[in-house]
Amino acid sequence: MLELYHNDMSSCAQKVRTALAEKGLEWTGHHLDLRAGDTLTPDYLKLNPNGVVPTLIDNDFVLIESTVINEYIDDAYPDHPLRPDDPRARAKMRLWTKKLDEGLHTHTATISAAIAFRHQQIDRPPEELARILAAMPDVAKRERRKDLIENGVHSQLFPDAIRAWDKTLGDMEDALGSSTWLAGEEFSLADIAYSPYLTRWEHLQLVGLVDKRPRLQDWFARIRSRDSYRIGLADWFSDKYLPLMEEKGLEVWPEVKKLL
Ligand SMILES: N[C@@H](CCC(=O)N[C@@H](CS)C(=O)NCC(=O)O)C(=O)O
Structure with missing residues (x-):
């Protein structure tokens, strides 16, 4: 039996639900x-010492890290392969997913917190917020979170995060000029990995990042027409987040635009 610890709007959980x-x-x-800090309870930290979602349990096998989980799913359940057979295309796929794990996902968390999610924390009683932050096992992440809650888009982390994503979206546009999907002619884990992030920019109304890139728009339209997008993402979109993301995203767009 497969069990998934996840969250409706988490991009990493969206990746895994789409692969499933x-x-x-x-x-x-x-x-x-x-x-509410559900990922920071002692019981959950035993499963996922990083205090994040997703965590997959396949019978008695506990696995963390969305990229590793998706490769595991493809290994353990080989029907409908999600990685190209061609070694070069497979290497390209891994370069795309590696980029997310080596900083782009953190930049996404920075942008999302700075624009919208800080507003879900800011009005908490200070002692409750302090308790949640103190439970975060990763000190650097905890300090980043504090800074973003306090300073929002004026955090010094924000411009780099926006520029890193603008550069990556440009790289995606270029890649899609020579192949149908990110890593070649086959839909792969690379396409699955990036679709939650395009969704995030749409929810935050940062459409200016995408609408100057026609191939990227076309790629995203093709992703969205797949059943897996509905099952993995759209069916889980939450009204607890969407109006806030839209309102705050529209508010900061002029500042974001200046950074591009
Ligand atoms: N590298 C990890 C990152 C996981 C991660 O950052 N998850 C976020 C949601 S996308 C999380 O659980 N954050 C907890 C929080 O915001 O407190 C992965 O790919 O699984």
Whole structure:
């Protein structure tokens, strides 16, 4: 039996739900409220010492890290392969997913917190917020979170995060000039990995990042037409987040535009 600890709007959980949907696999979910600190309880930290979602359990095998989880799913359940056979295309796929793991995902967390998610924390009683922050196992991440809650888009982390994503979206536009999908002619884990992030920019109304890039728009439209996008992402979109993301995103767009 497959069990997934996840969250409705988490980009890393979206990646894994999409891979499971592409494979047609059934799973049982444990939905965690990230703002309430559900990933920081002693019991959950035993499963995922980083205090984040997703965590996959396949019978007695506990696995963390969304990129590793998706490769595991493809290894353990080989029907409908999600990695190209061609070694070069497979290497390209890994370069795309590596980029997310080596900083782009953190930049996404910076942008999302600075614009919108800080507002879900800011009004908490200070002692409750202090307790949640103190439970975060990663000190650097905790300090970043504090800074973003306090300074929002005026955090010094924000411009780099926006520019890193603008550069990556440009790289995606270029790659899609020579192949149908990010890593070649086959839909792969690279396409699955990036679709939550395009979704995030749309939810934050940062459409200016994408609408100057026609191939990227076309790629995203093709992703969205797949059943796995509906099952892995759209069916989980939450009204607890969407109006806030839209309102705050529109508010800061003029500042974001200046950084591009
Ligand atoms: N590298 C990890 C990153 C996981 C991660 O950052 N998850 C976020 C949601 S996308 C999380 O659980 N954050 C907890 C929080 O915001 O407190 C992965 O790919 O699984």
